[in-house]
Structure formats: structure tokens, C-alpha cells
Amino acid sequence: MRILGIETTCDETAAAVVAMKPEGGGQILSNIVRSQIDEHAIFGGVVPEVAARAHVEVLDGIIAQALATARMSLSEVDGIAAAAGPGLIGGLLVGLTTAKTLALVAHKPLLAINHLEAHALTARLTDNVQFPYLLLLVSGGHTQLVAVMGVGDYIRLGTTLDDAIGEAFDKVAKTLGLPYPGGPALERMAQSGDPEAFAFPRPMMGRPVPDFSLSGLKTAVRLEAERIAPLSETAIADLCASFQAAVVDVVIDRTRAGLGAFRHVAGRAQALVAAGGVASNGALRRALARFAAESGLVLVVPPPALCSDNGAMLAWAGIERLNLGLGDDFTFAARPRWPLDTRGTPALYGKA
Numbered sequence: 449m450r451i452l453g454i455e456t457t458c459d460e461t462a463a464a465v466v467a468m469k470p471e472g473g474g475q476i477l478s479n480i481v482r483s484q485i486d487e488h489a490i491f492g493g494v495v496p497e498v499a500a501r502a503h504v505e506v507l508d509g510i511i512a513q514a515l516a517t518a519r520m521s522l523s524e525v526d527g528i529a530a531a532a533g534p535g536l537i538g539g540l541l542v543g544l545t546t547a548k549t550l551a552l553v554a555h556k557p558l559l560a561i562n563h564l565e566a567h568a569l570t571a572r573l574t575d576n577v578q579f580p581y582l583l584l585l586v587s588g589g590h591t592q593l594v595a596v597m598g599v600g601d602y603i604r605l606g607t608t609l610d611d612a613i614g615e616a617f618d619k620v621a622k623t624l625g626l627p628y629p630g631g632p633a634l635e636r637m638a639q640s641g642d643p644e645a646f647a648f649p650r651p652m653m654g655r656p657v658p659d660f661s662l663s664g665l666k667t668a669v670r671l672e673a674e675r676i677a678p679l680s681e682t683a684i685a686d687l688c689a690s691f692q693a694a695v696v697d698v699v700i701d702r703t704r705a706g707l708g709a710f711r712h713v714a715g716r717a718q719a720l721v722a723a724g725g726v727a728s729n730g731a732l733r734r735a736l737a738r739f740a741a742e743s744g745l746v747l748v749v750p751p752p753a754l755c756s757d758n759g760a761m762l763a764w765a766g767i768e769r770l771n772l773g774l775g776d777d778f779t780f781a782a783r784p785r786w787p788l789d790t791r792g793t794p795a796l797y798g799k800a
């Protein structure tokens with residue numbers, strides 16, 4: 449089975465062709481990503497209307513390139529998958545309408561995919577992980593611990609009460625005058641800094657409920673930066689390293705709490721999977737590897753190019769769904785908001 453996947457939820461225009469291997473897992477035949485960084489950099493963040501127009505301009509060329517690289521014509525794919533949400537409505541309409549049109553003219557099944565489900569299932573493309581597994585989803589818009597029970601079956605164990613982690617990275621980077629997008633820039637800067645230079649708070653640490661809160665930490669960095677301004681290069685590097693160290697401590701502690709919650713709904717976890725753009729962060733990846741080793745878990749973190757937004761993850765989610773006989777009809781409307789969890793958060797924690 450081979451699926452064309454289309455991603456346009458935010459500021460990447462991406463298309464890919466992925467094949468299902470007979471032994472399970474996927475083979476990426478092409479994966480073309482065009483980032484809109486240049487269009488948005490002057491604004492310091494993503495401007496929705498600019499994003500939508502950029503998707504319109506390049507998407508057909510990106511799809512043609514994805515098919516050409518895979519040496520396939522549209523008639524040879526088995527289905528067309530596109531992100532139908534959550535995300536910016538303009539981009540979603542561009543990607544989903546394009547997918548519907550291609551599916552209609554080529555007589556192929558349409559797969560309207562939840563972008564978060566695509567992040568959640570990427571580990572099964574790369575590593576053929578078995579259900580259920582504990583998912584740490586850390587992206588620009590989401591920060592969640594999820595019990596992934598099966599395709600289309602997700603139990604949200606915890607979430608952020610305010611900012612997403614990627615958003616906190618981006619905002620702290622902006623405060624410190626680093627270029628957009630902030631996450632990678634902040635990580636680079638942190639490499640030359642002292643992670644113990646500033647003792648930033650570690651919000652929510654030690655709580656049994658695996659929720660997150662990032663906004664207090666973000667504010668603490670801003671206040672410290674204002675207090676010691678003007679900032680030298682060294683001070684900026686130290687602020688970055690200390691912020692990143694606090695985030696990593698929080699994520700590990702929250703993941704430990706998530707493991708406890710997972711046990712209530714799905715028994716002992718075998719595998720821990722990280723996904724989303726922030727899972728590209730080297731310090732976080734190393735800390736997760738240590739944590740997984742201590743906890744007897746298999747850790748699966750897709751390579752950075754598959755953690756941040758891409759078309760291959762959409763194609764793979766399409767494969768998983770089509771393989772179960774699932775598909776969507778042409779009336780499927782884009783969903784700017786679309787929670788991943790299908791069962792709601794379980795009453796795990798009493799009245800806490």
C-alpha cells in the first residue's frame with residue numbers, strides 16, 4: 449500500500465509518498481518539506497493569511513515533486529491523506545481541498561487525518577512499535593501525555609494548563625532576541641551556556657497528575673533577562689541553557705507521572721514514544737534516553753526531520769487508517785480545533 453500525504457496545518461507545506469512494508473513499518477519513498485520561515489521571519493511569528501497564501505502558491509509543485517521523487521504517478525497511489533486539523537483554517541482548506549480534488553479525479557480513497565494523530569503514529573512508521581504505548585507529544589501547539597491504545601484510540605493522561613513547550617521555547621527565544629523559529633535557535637545558543645547559571649522554577653514537579661505548566665517558567669526567564677539587561681552573549685547563552693535544563697527536568701518528571709497514569713488505563717508500559725517538533729531537542733532526547741533506560745522502557749524518538757511537521761507522517765497515518773478499512777468522504781470539513789483524545793480524560797485521580 450502506498451499513500452500520498454499532504455501537510456499544511458501551519459507554516460510547512462509538505463508532501464510525501466510512503467509505502468507500507470510487508471513486515472510492518474513504513475518506507476519513505478519521498479518526503480518534500482518547504483518551510484515558510486522566510487515569509488514569517490520578518491513578523492517574528494506565523495501570520496495565518498501569509499501562511500495560507502504561501503501554501504496555495506507552492507502546494508501543487510510540492511506534490512508533483514513528491515510523486516516524481518517516488519517515481520510514481522497519481523494513478524499508482526492507493527489513497528490520498530491530508531491533515532484536516534487542528535491548525536490554521538486557511539492552510540487546512542488549501543491542503544484538504546487539494547486532497548479531495550486529487551482523490552476525486554484519480555478515484556482514490558480520501559483520508560482526512562488529525563495532525564496530532566499523525567505525530568502520534570510516526571513512531572510506528574520508523575520502528576513498528578506495538579500498541580499500547582505512552583506518548584509524549586511536545587510540539588508548537590500541544591504538550592500532552594497520551595496512552596496510545598490503537599489507531600483512532602487515544603486517552604489523554606495530561607496536558608499543559610497554559611503554554612505548549614514549543615510555544616514557550618519560541619517566546620523565550622523572542623524575548624532574548626534570537627531569530628525565528630525560536631526552538632532550534634535557543635538550543636544552539638544553550639550549547640555554549642551554563643545550565644546551572646540561573647535556578648529557574650520547575651512548575652508542577654512532583655505532582656501525581658501528569659499535567660504541565662510553562663507560562664511561569666517563561667515569565668521567570670523574561671524577568672531575569674530584564675533584571676540583568678543589557679544582555680551579553682554569555683548571559684543569553686546561560687539563560688538559554690538554564691531555561692532548557694528546567695524544561696527538561698519538568699518533562700522527565702511529568703513523563704514519570706504519565707507512566708503511573710498509563711498503568712491505570714493500559715497496564716505496564718513497554719514503550720515510550722516522543723513526537724512533535726520539540727522532540728528534536730538534543731538535551732531532551734538524551735534525558736529521555738536516560739529515563740527510559742532507568743525505567744526499563746523502550747524509547748522511540750523519530751529522527752528530527754520526522755518530529756517536526758512533514759508529509760510522511762500524514763501518509764503513514766493514512767496507511768494505518770486505510771489498512772483498517774477506514775476512509776473519509778468528500779463532505780469532511782476542516783477542523784481548526786480537533787482534540788486527539790477520543791474517550792475524554794479518565795477520572796484517574798479522584799477529586800484531586
Ligand code: ATP
Binds near residue numbers: 457534563629729
Ligand atoms: P502542533 O503539532 O501542535 O499543531 P506545530 O505543528 O506547529 O504544532 P511542530 O512542527 O510539531 O509544531 O513543532 C514546532 C515546534 O517545535 C516549534 O515551537 C519549535 O520551536 C519547536 N522546536 C523545533 N526544534 C526544536 C528544538 N531543537 N528545541 C526545542 N524546540 C524545538
Ligand code: MG
Binds near residue numbers: 458459460757
Ligand atoms: Mg512549523
Ligand code: FE
Binds near residue numbers: 567588724725756757
Ligand atoms: Fe505539528
